[in-house]
Each structure stands twice: as structure tokens, then as C-alpha cells.
Amino acid sequence: MSIALNHNIYSDTGQNSISSSEKVTAFSEAFISGKGWEANASIVNCTSAGASVECDIDCRVGCLLKLKANIPANLRAFDEDGDDYEVWCVVQSSQIVSDHGSKKYHVSLAFSSKEPPESYLEDPDRSYRITGVNELGLWKIAQSEKSFTPRRSLRYWTSVEHYLAVLDGKRDPVRGERTKTDNISSGGAAVFTTLSIGIGDRVKFISAQYDFSGLAIVCGKTELKNGRSRLNLKFIEEQFPIEKLKQKKKKR
CATH class of the missing domain: 2.40.10 (Thrombin, subunit H)
Incomplete structure (x- = not known):
């Protein structure tokens, strides 16, 4: 093709x-x-x-x-x-x-x-x-051993505070901001941002609260009002520790 x-x-x-x-x-x-x-x-x-x-x-x-x-x-x-x-x-x-x-x-x-x-x-x-x-x-x-199938991991509609860093080709951060998720699963997240980021870009998702730092690719983008956008991220090398999120929710 x-x-x-x-x-x-x-x-x-x-x-x-x-x-x-x-x-x-x-x-x-x-x-x-x-x-x-x-x-x-x-x-x-x-x-x-x-x-x-x-x-x-x-x-x-x-x-x-x-x-x-x-x-x-x-x-x-x-x-x-x-x-x-x-x-x-x-x-x-x-x-x-x-x-x-x-x-x-x-x-x-x-x-x-x-x-x-x-x-x-x-x-x-x-x-x-x-x-x-x-x-x-x-x-x-x-x-891939198998063809792609729609995700089956449970997605949690919760706000997770994190630092979103834009990476260059050497995986070094060039800029970033503190923001929150719209939803999150073990394999990816939807996040809000004011950064200029395109589909296919490399980002780092860093959550001190859940002791997680993972490389991700931007798979989708929706433009919102006031210069904000909603990004669909897919984690590449690590999975988000959903068990820690579930444990925190149980304690509430």
C-alpha cells in the first residue's frame, strides 16, 4: 500500500x-x-x-x-x-x-x-x-501474533493527575505540562492538554501518585474549546497499574 x-x-x-x-x-x-x-x-x-x-x-x-x-x-x-x-x-x-x-x-x-x-x-x-x-x-x-482486536481492558472514567511530556526522536523531553485524564485503562488513556501535539507523536505519561512513567503514542486527537484538545494515548512499553487505582477507589 x-x-x-x-x-x-x-x-x-x-x-x-x-x-x-x-x-x-x-x-x-x-x-x-x-x-x-x-x-x-x-x-x-x-x-x-x-x-x-x-x-x-x-x-x-x-x-x-x-x-x-x-x-x-x-x-x-x-x-x-x-x-x-x-x-x-x-x-x-x-x-x-x-x-x-x-x-x-x-x-x-x-x-x-x-x-x-x-x-x-x-x-x-x-x-x-x-x-x-x-x-x-x-x-x-x-x-503481531494476532490481528488487532478492539480493547477489552476495563476503562476507568476518573481524573488522574499526571505530567505529560512531549519527546523528541531521542526520547528527550522538549516541553510538557501538568494535566488530568478523562479516562484511563492499563493500556492507554484519554487526556486533556493545551500542548501542540499531533497524531503519531511520542509522549511520556508520568504519574507520581501511581508511581508510573510510560512511553505512549498519540493515536487520536479531538479539538476542544479555549485552545484545549483531548488526546487518545496508547502505552507502548509499560502498562498503567490499574490495581493501584482500584485499591484507592475501594478506600474511599
Whole structure:
């Protein structure tokens, strides 16, 4: 599968230097193709760590695809001098955003590598999951034993105070803020923030109250009022200690 974008991508910051979490936005036509199918699409936003696109195809979560776009050099992990940036990605989410006669899907992508893994060449239908950050500052992936299935872990609608840090490609914090969750589970959380963060970005979720510090990927984003947004995070290397949360609730 590949995505080819037109070249009128621009920075919404108006600056020459863009940090890894500041996004590039475009509404240009795009073209996606996969195993036995092809369709038009458009890019919604893009950062150094990932992108989101809209298309008529419900891309399977966990599948691998290639993105081709004229992304600014300072958002690239390689091929800074090339006309187009071609990066392999793993699909993190696919949600219906419109159903007025024809369905549209908002698909979130996490950038992974310059070349696909050998396992993909053997079987393009295999599923992949994120396991960390690789030497290029992109997402490290591994083959999943099973295809993605909707989460079954119990989600707690409770406010957990934490520090949310935006990370660069070396996993160093570049900025952050203290905020609260909307809900949380062992595998992820929905959090409120005023930070400029894009889909696919790397963040660190730090809760002193529950003695937890975990790397997470931004899988979804909803713009709210007053410059706030709601992020859907998926924890990568560690799971949040839900047992500690349950014990605290019992003591109340």
C-alpha cells in the first residue's frame, strides 16, 4: 500500500524551524493503493512521528503501508534532500468521520522506517504493533501474533493527575505540562492538554501518585474549546497499574 500526496503541504506555524510535535497541514488530494485496491485520499496533518489522512477505505489497524509526500526536511528522519519523503507506517486507528452518501475514514499512521521488514515482503497482510523508538527516532515495530482486536481492558472514567511530556526522536523531553485524564485503562488513556501535539507523536505519561512513567503514542486527537484538545494515548512499553487505582477507589 502507498500514499502519494501533492506538493502543496505547508506549515501552520509560519516558522522555518518546526519541532517534532508541530504539525504540517494540507488538504491536497492524495492517492492510496493496497493489495488489490486503490482509492483517492487527502492528508489531514503530519508531524515527524506520524500523520493522519482521510480516505474512502477503512484501513485495517496494525497493517503496514507506505506514505509518500513532500514533507519539509526538518520533519524527516532520512532523505532530507529528496523531493519526496517515502516512509513506511503502521496504521494506529481508522474511524468514520462522514457518512453522507459515502463513508469517509480518518486514518492515523505512525512512521516506522525507510524500508519495510522482511516479514511484510513475505506476507503483506501481517499485522504489526509498536514496541518503542528505533535508532532513527521513528517508531519501532514488531509483528503481531494476532490481528488487532478492539480493547477489552476495563476503562476507568476518573481524573488522574499526571505530567505529560512531549519527546523528541531521542526520547528527550522538549516541553510538557501538568494535566488530568478523562479516562484511563492499563493500556492507554484519554487526556486533556493545551500542548501542540499531533497524531503519531511520542509522549511520556508520568504519574507520581501511581508511581508510573510510560512511553505512549498519540493515536487520536479531538479539538476542544479555549485552545484545549483531548488526546487518545496508547502505552507502548509499560502498562498503567490499574490495581493501584482500584485499591484507592475501594478506600474511599
